[in-house]
Amino acid sequence: MLFVGDDWAQDHHDVEVMDAAGRRLSKARLPEGVAGIERLHAMIGAELGEDSRAEVVIGIETDRGPWVQALIAAGYTVYAVNPLQASRYRERLAVSDAKSDGADAHMLADMVRTDSHQLRPVSGDTADAEAVKVVTRTHKTLIWERTRTTQRLRHALLDYFPAALLAFDDLDAPDTLELLAKAPDPTAAAKLTTTQIAAALKRARRRGIPDKVAKIQAVLRAKHLGQPTAVTAAYAVSVRALIAMLVTLNEQVNFLHEQVEDFFGRHPNAEIIRSQPGLGAMLSARVLAEFGDDPHRYASAKARKNYAGTSPITRASGKKKVVTVNRPGSN
Incomplete structure (x- = not known):
């Protein structure tokens, strides 16, 4: 050899x-x-x-x-x-x-x-399983990137426009991004009309629009601490850029969501995996992507648990023995 x-x-x-x-x-x-x-x-x-x-x-x-x-x-x-x-x-x-x-x-x-x-x-995974892995991992990566960009937006608003955080619950929601793009600073936001706010909420298919409009407008028109005009203008420009990124990320996350369902639906094991309790279409696709479809890849259920990182971890030395539970997602 x-x-x-x-x-x-x-x-x-x-x-x-x-x-x-x-x-x-x-x-x-x-x-x-x-x-x-x-x-x-x-x-x-x-x-x-x-x-x-x-x-x-x-x-x-x-x-x-x-x-x-x-x-x-x-x-x-x-x-x-x-x-x-x-x-x-x-x-x-x-x-x-x-x-x-x-x-x-x-x-x-x-x-x-x-x-x-x-x-x-x-492992000898099929090309279909590899294709599912590519789209699911890209989809998850874009979701992580959206979360990071949303946190950047949150920190920026906290520095110069904290009222926006009180007015809008979901910073990456379409109606929030639309209204912030129109009015990225406190002065412009205070001038938003009920018609503009209601139209954005309607396009986002929100419920209880009249109450939400009243709340958003009241918060945006109340007095809040702020930054000097030049600093506020600089933050507003930065926030517009972050909003544009989030709009694009939302579009691509939704597009890849459809692609994951499409690629996963073509796999011959899709129905078997989807039949397991607690697995929806997206989670089923991720299970297939990460475990693969090579029937000889895992010798036993324990081997699969070891690969997933969910098996108990034993540390024994002398008279001391500790067994810890490794929960999914804790690493």
């Missing part, structure tokens, strides 16, 4: 080919892309001779991308090494803080040579 360590970067790969005895057979820095993959195949082929490529085991610190897919398609056994595992393994081999790409390639090759039984090979 041959063991290959692949330390990847954005535009190149440092690779080392090692035999079963731990001897370095060859090493090289390869460019990213087709040319690099072809050179890697040539390096491995030169060492294997007439043997099968199935005898090649590769360690690399990622499980995604065209390069990894090309390695799997070539018939190699690919282990996606967690960077934290790689760091710990590096500490086993040296006491200094020395680090280089070539040394990391050597370490990865040696790691899959001696510890492959402790590692998980890249």
Whole structure:
């Protein structure tokens, strides 16, 4: 068998080919892309001779991308090494803080040579499952970005226009963004008419519009502490930019929500996953995306819990033993 360590970067790969005895057979820095993959195949082929490529085991610190897919398609056994595992393994081999790409390639090759039984090979998920993973992760990322942008908007309003925080409950709601875009400063907001406020609420399909209009207008027209005119104008310009970002994020989150449902609905396991209690369409898609659909990926229910990070954690030393519950989302 041959063991290959692949330390990847954005535009190149440092690779080392090692035999079963731990001897370095060859090493090289390869460019990213087709040319690099072809050179890697040539390096491995030169060492294997007439043997099968199935005898090649590769360690690399990622499980995604065209390069990894090309390695799997070539018939190699690919282990996606967690960077934290790689760091710990590096500490086993040296006491200094020395680090280089070539040394990391050597370490990865040696790691899959001696510890492959402790590692998980890249799963054989279908293309449909990978597609669901792409759209669900992008959808979740945009939701996180919307939350961060909303917090920036909140802090900005708190600094110069705190009345807006009292008038509007949901800063990322369409009616709030529309009214703040029209009147991003206290003076302009105090001039908003009941017709303008009611129209924005109506377009957002709010209920109890008359009461909400009266409340918003009363808060915006009351006296509040503020900033000097020039500072207020600067904040208003900044807030308009944040509002534009939130409007776009809302549009794209809604668009990707539809795409997640569409991609997930095409998967043959969609109905089975969706049938589990407590799983709606979006959460079902995320479950499929993160667990994959390779039937051999998990040996047992416990292995699935370990992967999800929900298994109890035991710390025992001498007479002391502590078992903690690792709740989902706590990390």
